[in-house]
Amino acid sequence: MGPKRIQYDMLQKLTSANPKPYEMDLPVIRSNWVTSYRVLVSNDSHAWTAVRNESGDVIFEGNSEKEIPVLNMLPVPLVARYIRINPRSWFEEGSICMRLEILGCPLPDPNNYYHRRNEMTTTDNLDFKHHNYKEMRQLMKTVNKMCPNITRIYNIGKSNQGLKLYAVEISDNPGEHEVGEPEFRYIAGAHGNEVLGRELILLLMQFMCQEYLAGNPRIVHLIEDTRIHLLPSVNPDGYDKAYKAGSELGGWSLGRWTQDGIDINNNFPDLNSLLWESEDQKKSKRKVPNHHIPIPDWYLSENATVAVETRAIIAWMEKIPFVLGGNLQGGELVVAYPYDMVRSMWKTQDYTPTPDDHVFRWLAYSYASTHRLMTDARRRACHTEDFQKEDGTVNGASWHTVAGSINDFSYLHTNCFELSIYVGCDKYPHESELPEEWENNRESLIVFMEQVHRGIKGIVKDAHGKGIPNAVISVEGVNHDIRT
Structure with missing residues (x-):
């Protein structure tokens, strides 16, 4: 390279x-x-x-x-x-710079002690391959045909190049929001070249369908008590570029951005600054709520640099009352939780907790601790950073601060707690590695979904027993409210 x-x-x-x-x-x-x-x-x-x-x-x-x-x-x-x-x-006089990746192949040597010694196999009968856009759509149809009573295919909008952003809903009543039943989402592929998350979501929808039909009580309970949304490809245009180049030639950046060069993960409104400025100016008449902060007018204008994919995700967030979500990314093994933006403008890295920091840390640990490698002290770090001291988790602002992240926006504009889950060191692993990556992440994917049922649930009613929509709920000691 x-x-x-x-x-x-x-x-x-x-x-x-x-x-x-x-x-x-x-x-x-x-x-x-x-x-x-x-x-x-x-x-x-x-x-x-x-x-x-x-x-x-x-x-x-x-x-x-x-x-x-x-x-x-x-x-x-x-x-x-x-x-x-x-x-x-x-090229040019000076230092010689080169990055090289060597691709080897196994030898059929029966005396090779190391051959297959550490290889992880899986018993799940799933479609372990890389799926282009057409194949992804066909796989969704296959899952829907296998489990028509618990699945529904829909799209939340289109990409810059007109490709529909397809999602699969898994629930005992597809297409219907049920009172008291939490809504959960997994999304992947905001960076089009980080393809492992995309394939894990496609594997997850197959797995849940098969296990539901087999009567697995854990999966049946999860589907009957949760409305699950799986969006495997937020940036199909970028994925198409990476897919054409392939695993070896894709590189670190090809297909990362949208067709018009936008990083979707950091393309959301910066609501952090609005909140913090208001908190720092307590005597000011201009008050900003600590939750459901409205989107600024400038962001809604046609001249704002906002990807069509980002606008589609925001509309999706505002339409469905998600409670918990994870966006799957690649190139690292760690779970990052908000805030993703550092509060002090003079610092590039500083732990910046939300008012619900203890909850976010638990959510991050629930995924990392059940992953096969994230908390394994014996594993080698993906790159230069070692996240072992934090048990495979990190506060986003203390890692690399960004404004307008999907996690911060989700927390400040909706009821949804969202985290960034980096599922593997390799952004684009070979097909032969997908079974092992599935085993690495399968339990974590399920455990994280189950966390949506933690905490207190109920219905806010008036004196006549009628439910109150958009009622503000405050928790003592937590400076962040939510709405029914």
Whole structure:
């Protein structure tokens, strides 16, 4: 793959006489990447053999720019303990930058002690593959045909390119909101190239249908007492780009954004600032409620930079009274809970709790602790950050602060508590890895849904026994109200 590091060369301006105070040049940004290289292998790290073909040493073609990965194949399979990359040419003078991923294959060696030793298998009869848009739609139809009494397919809107944003509802009375029955949602694919969450949701809807038909009491109880909504692909346009490139060539960013270049996860109204400014100016006549904060007028205008997918999600949130939700993301193994935006404008990282921090921390831990790897102290960190000290959970603001996150908006504009669940280190795992990733996340996906039944439930009625809609409920010691 091409280089991911950007080197900054600070140039000091030299003047012969009377240098002006405060005069300086902006940093020069240079990109460096390898354009050709050799590959050498060894079994003892001392004697090295270059990869060859009929013409001699193979010179592999590298990158012509820094973003798009390049796939090269060895002329013949090789078996070796060590591999060395020998750059032959690179872009510009300076540092040589290169990121490389080596794809291997298993050997049919019966004496190989490590072969399959740690491989996780599953007994669930599910469709373990990557589904493009048409295949995803067909799978939803198949689940609906298998379980017509508990499922319903609907769409919440369209993408920039006109693809419908399909969701599957799972409930004992599909299409109907029942008083006292909480509404739950899982969404995935806001970043189109983070495809594991998409496949996990498709696997989950298959699993719940099969287990309901088999009479699994846990799943039957969950379906009968909960209205569950599963939206596997929020950004199908971005997914289409990543899908065409495939697992090896997708890269870290291809398909991440919408067709018009917007990050859906951070495209929601910044209600945090409105609330905090009001709290900091207690003498001001301008009061902002601590819940169901209205969307600012500027955000609703046609000139606002808002993705059509984001507007569709907001309309969905306002239509259905969700109580709990999780948005599945990729590239890390951790559960992030709000606030996602740091309160102090002078800090880039600072733990910023909501008034319901203890609840959010429990919700995050309920998923992380039942995941097979998130709280495993023996596992290697995905990248540079290790979340073991927080038991696989993190406050969003203390990790990387953002304004306008879906989690903060959901909390401040609706009754729904939402968390970001990073389900795997690899954004786009191979199909062969999907069964193991399903086993890693299956129990967590179910346990997190079950948390929607924690706490106090009831109906607020007037003196005549009639239910009161939109009644404000306050909890002593918690500066965040909810509505019926």
